[in-house]
Amino acid sequence: MLILRYLLFPLALLYGAIMALRNFLYSKGILHSHSFPLPIISVGNLTVGGTGKTPMVEYLLHHLASNKVVATLSRGYGRATKGYIALQENSTAARVGDEPLQMFLKFRPQVQSVVCENRVEGVQRLKQDFPNTEVILLDDAYQHRALKAGFSILLCDYNRPFYEDFMMPTGNLREFRSGANRAHAIVVTKCPEELSSTKRNTIQAAIARYAPACPVFFTQVQYQAVRTIQASKSFDAYQQVVLLTGIARPEPMKTYLSQQKQVVKLFAFPDHHNFTESDLEKVQSEWTAARADTCLVTTEKDYMRLKTHLLDTTWAHIPVFVLPIGLKFVEQEEEFLHLIDSFVSSF
Template structure:
């Protein structure tokens, strides 16, 4: 707490600068681009760790299986951790180095099996990337922007703000005293706020208390609550779920690995947890060391976004012979889900 107090003056300066930037957009002094197709932004006020990727996957599933079954979707993210620049549309030739680990995960789950329905793209300049995307594929009817709450150059039709139950934005501070990218009042731009990583047993009273705190900064936005639902582990080799895992070592590169570790401890015999930084780039030597040091009978269990990077380091024999598994995760809403009005895909969205 003493360190936070020491850094608060710098946080006020940082917040003042971001406030000026936001006011320039709010007053129309900086241009905002709103495409004619539906644009849904998924973002947060904090740096990493709020579960944006599972939420994007949830939205893809809702849009693909919704009333407009002919919708053509595109996801667009910065492609954090990639070593390329500019606009890029994912293909089978891409790796985590070229499009980023989370983007590669989404491509393998949705873009590869449904290439005519879901296009997965990266581009750090979102407005330019959207123009290029629509120029190449004018049949696109909806775009999901991943981690775009602060990308004011694009004006989305729907702005979804995520906040972590374990560290809600209303208890945090702007950088460097805290993890906020802008002041708490930025939440006022949200069309809906989703509290993520909630425990299953979250009571109605606590939900009401959280709503009251959020409405101090986003008075008109409805508030929803969601947790994480883990599926059965899936083999690297067979891509089939299994119920046979018992003893595991966990490998994760996440901004917030606490909920994952808690679940694995409850469900399996967790021997060891190898924690790495978010978007960590693994080496072959590290994978060999982890496998050689594992206790007898223990399998390696990892996340989906770490799987796409670790899998690239394996030989075909290792992939088939080593006990390697990843743990799928999905969003599960507690109570009401997002209503259809947030996800309707008209032929042309209203400007």
């Protein structure tokens, strides 16, 4: 696979050149960017794969929704539908995508959520359907130049920094590293617990080569309290865990759970994987073969895609728990929130 990526290097250069030309045309106004008279905050990245966008959007929702009418607009990655859809109580992950559904169910009714692959159309229809909206959060829209976000947050995975990566298909970048200079704030995510000031300075210097005037912040994964799906079940009653995931990097979650329980099996499916009956039969078999004090743990995002399967009576006897994933700032959280609040209050 690695050799194939290097063999595709010419394609990476061509793809990068196309993206660079596209960005140039938008920057010069030759291609038009639509703007709207309300604060729009974009959360995105330069790389393919999970950098922690959903925890960041949820962090912003927690902060803003207390005194603002907030809405989220996502593409709805992995959904079986197209076009604009406003999420409702009966929405499913197959119809609207797992991450939009997760945020909607967690923050309703304070937050409205819609999906639309055309972000400009999405904002236009969102404003029609929810005219009281005061702030819009765009999930994964950094490359959507047709819509001009007033404040762009660029996420950079500590373990896969964009400044060490290259264009697809040789690397994982969606555009050249110089695209970082469009950000208003860059957040390095998934940092280790022990992050020295020397390491932070090194990272900041590397980022400054591409975005010299942009403030840089550092966050860590913060696993939250395990949530019970069946009211009669308690996570404390189980000593072993079967971990079921369809996320980009499940190993840190396995490590975290291993500090509390014995993880007897990790089912690591690709990000946004649509679980099949065959997949779930394997999970059931693993749980059946384990000791009686074994439970099943999954992520919030994966649970959105598992919900309909778990309604089947064959799952009634299996204890299922959800482990939510959040974030915490290493330092300078107040400075970051001041940037957000200053931008929102400028409208």
